[in-house]
Every structure is written in structure tokens, then in C-alpha cells.
Amino acid sequence: MPKLLTKIGVVETQYEHFGRGLELESGAILEPITIAYETYGKLNADRSNAIVIFHALSGDAHVAGIHSESDAKPGWWDFMVGSGRPFNTDRFFVLCANIIGGCKGSTGPSSINPRKGKPYGLDFPVITIRDMIRAHALLLDILGIERPLCVVGGSMGGMQVLQWAVDYPHRTVVAMPIAATSRLSAQGIAFNEVGRRAIMTDPKWRGGNYSPGDGPDVGLGIARMIGHITYLSEKALQTKFGRRLQNSDRLGYDFRTEFQVESYLHHQGLTFTRRFDANSYLYITKAMDYFDLVAEFDGSLVRAFEKVRGRFLVISFTSDWLYPPPESQAIVKALQANGIEVAYCNMDSPHGHDSFLLDVPGFPELVGGYLSGVADEVIG
């Protein structure tokens, strides 16, 4: 069982409640706010050993360990966290908070709207990547962490890392955007919109006012199926499934699920509906679509990074066609132009965008080695 591999053991999600509101980029005010988070390892005396992980679209605060002995799987980045692992809990204090807008404990569209006494649904304000990191900053303030040693995340987590570096230069020591981009591409927006359409045209969506347990599962499942294809690669699908059939060795000449790849996607869609809220999916993909670091800098990434401080490790994966390596390379070049210390590797991996979630050979060593080398310098 994979849980046996975890070095963290049983962990509990913690919650921080904020009475005062957060002014969002849209001008709306979100209050009150709850932020769900998990931590691993111990914060040192001068609070300089924090590694803050930002999660991706379907992630949550549960990075590592298990919630109970009966859990079949550990947290989503378990292989990265623990004693002797890249985010070494013997040395570092590791923290991850669920984003606002999410559905895993932080305030989101499925939370109760205090003004109406029922879930927000579409009354929830549209949030942005910047709003997400402002909420993270609120939590770090409460925990007394002024400058985390490292902010790190993949995909949408990488967007948050970049936004953090731009908005909080004085709070950046090491920034590690993985499989990230400085603005979501037209292709990325396009796939997100197909997912949203699938949800919003499901009759059970009911304008966002579905009751818990009776939501637009068909639409959300389809959204996940599409998303999942974009996270993999042609080669990964071919290797894993080929044209193999699921339950037979001959074609059935009907429209039942036949190919293994179909069955796999159905399974992905179905399991996703059990753990994710459809409205959250709408809000989070919208936040990704809106993400454009250069919009307020006349389209210049070099200018966007003018005030950035600290050092960067940028990682992309060769087979990632959703956030392709050239987008990471553009980030590297703009940092170079600003004289920022930047390390970069385009790692060989056949697994597509999802590579950052997998134990790709060399990836944990790269992150761990870099962090420990920098930590030797910075915190001794």
C-alpha cells in the first residue's frame, strides 16, 4: 500500500479563521475567511526554515502523510516531504494551505454565505491568483513567518509562486515555479472553458445552486476527463493503454466503454466528482484564465520582474504541452535580464504536465539538493 511509504504518518488539517475580510482584486470583499492548512516538521527559533507549498487546480492542503490509518493513499506530494526527502522535515517546516475558492476546507463557493445562511454558489466573488496568495500571506502573518525560505508549486501552484515573487519581493528568498507559466495560453483557456461548459450545461448545475450530494457530476466528470488528457502526453497514454480493450479481445460494434483509455478516463471523472466541488472548479479555472503577470507591465515580463528579489529554481518537463518548456524559458530569460540568480532545468520526462506530481527520476534530487545547498548558505 502506498501509505506505507509515507514518512509523515497521521496528520490533521488545521484551520485558521479570519474575522476581517480580504479585499479582492475585483473590488469585492470576502469575509469571513477560513483557511485550511497542514504543516510538517518544526518551525525554527528565528522562523527562517519555512517551505511554503502552493497547490494546483485539484490539489489541497494535504500534501503528505495520511489522515487516518485506513487511508488508501497519502497526500499528493508525499514523496517530496519527510525525513531525508527533498522537503526535509528534519530541517524544514513545510506548510501548505488550501486556496480560497477551493473546496477542501478554505472558504469557497460551497462555504456558507453568512448573509444568506446557505452555500455561496455563484454569489461567491470571482477570485484571482493574486487573491489566493494574499490569503496565503494572511496565514503566514498569523503564524509569524515573515520570509519563508522557499515558495514552491507546480502548475497553478507555480503561478502563485510567480505572483508571490512579484507582489512580495521582500518576502522571497527562494522561488521555485515548476511546470508554470507567466500567463495562461489561449490553449489553456480553451480547455478550461470546455470544462466549464460541461459543468454549466449539466441540468443538475442549476445555475450553481445545486444541493450538496446532488451536483452536476456528469459535467464535472467530463471536465475532469478533458483536464486529465491535457495533463498527460500522447506518449504517456500510448504507453499506458495503447489500443488495448478493457473487457474483451474483440470489438463490440456498440458504444459501450471498450478501450482501456476510455475506462481510465471514466474512472478519473467519477472519482473526481466524489472529492471536488463543481463550482470550485469554475472559480479556480477562471482564476487561472485571468492569470497574466505581464498585463500590468505593457506585456513585458522583464518589467514585471523588475522588483523581484531572491533566487529562483525554474523547472519544466520536456513532454509538457499544456505549460510548454518555452514558457518556463521565457521566465528564465526575464529573470536573467534583471540580474536575478536563476537555475533552470528542462527535465526529461514522458509524463506530460503531470510530471511534477510524479517521482520522475532526478526530480526529487534536483529540488532537494538545491534547497539544501541554498539553506546551508541562508540559514546555516
Add this chain to the structure above:
Amino acid sequence: MISSVPAKGRVDRADYDVIISLVPQSSKVLDLGCADGELLLRLKREKNCAVSGVEIDKELVLKGIEKGLCVLEADIDQGLKDYPDSSFDVVMLSQTIQITRRPRSVLREMLRVGKMGIVSTPNFGHLNVRFQLGILGKMPKTKDIPYEWHETPNIHMVTINDFRRFCREENIKIEREIFLGNGRRTVHFLPNILARTAIWLLRKDEL
């Protein structure tokens, strides 16, 4: 595809000691073709330098970053155009210039990005090289250029005299030249025949 000399790190790199001695304390340094980052690591430890490296071979890039170094995967032949002028105190090309496709543009870029350049190359004018090619009639294979003709990454071999002439033509000022023979012994007499390795300290000539 330009890769740094695979022999890096495997052989005793006498030129590293000389290069380190030429780099000023606490300077900002860029190593082009930094291999596994060993030279950068020494400069960081021994000279308190702020170090960066560029390398094209992924395996070596990983090794450098794993040491906590700021190494980035890129092709120096594609240009260093993203670095601003004079953004480094020293830019180094240790045993790298001979494997670039366009040495001239790499050297020009080096001295645009760096206030000072350090280049080390094997000397193709060395006696042993001349003997193998001139007398034995075979492509030279020595301790410093240990490759068969069909697998060598060294596509732009250069002699000491060639390099001096090149610098004159390019208005590059040679501030110091250090020639090494066997081991760490410096060569002063007939370097173009007796030196195995040449190390050059360069600046743009402000004419």
C-alpha cells in the same frame, strides 16, 4: 549540440587552480559551459564569489543545481543576449571555447556580459600534437584532447599563436597569459610548442 568536454571532472584540472587565482575575491562570476559546477563551487567556497553557470548537458545541469548552484540549461551558442551588459565581474570559458560552433560571437558576448573574461584552452600547437599529426600522420590524441577524431566535441582547436592573433584582430586586450606544461608547471619558454594548456585573462580594449 554543444556539450562541455566530458573529460571535465574526470581529469585533474590544473587550469582550475590558475583560474581561481585570477578571479578577484567576492566577485560576481559566470561560467559558460560549467559542466557539473565544480569550478563554481570552489569559487564560491574559496573566493566567496556569487556564482552562476550555463550548461547544455542536462545530466551535468542536474549535478550543478543539486549542489545548490545557480546553473541554467541553455546553449551558449544561441547567445547570452538576455544578460545585460557588464552584468558580471568575470565570465569564464574553461575548456569550452573549442567546442562552441561560433567562438567569435561567444567571445564577443562574453566580453559584453563580463567586465573581464577568463579563457582556458588546450594548446593545439603542443609538441606532442605536432608529432602525432606531422610525423605519425594521425589525428592527435593526448591527455588534454583524449578523443578519437569521430567522437571529439572539439571542433575549433586553437594554438597559442592563433589565439593571440585572434585577440589582436578582435581588439581584445590580453591582460595576462599563463601557460601550463605537464602537471601544474608553468611554461615560459616557447609556449606554443611546450605548453599543454593556455589560460588567458581578457578585457575589451577600450580604444
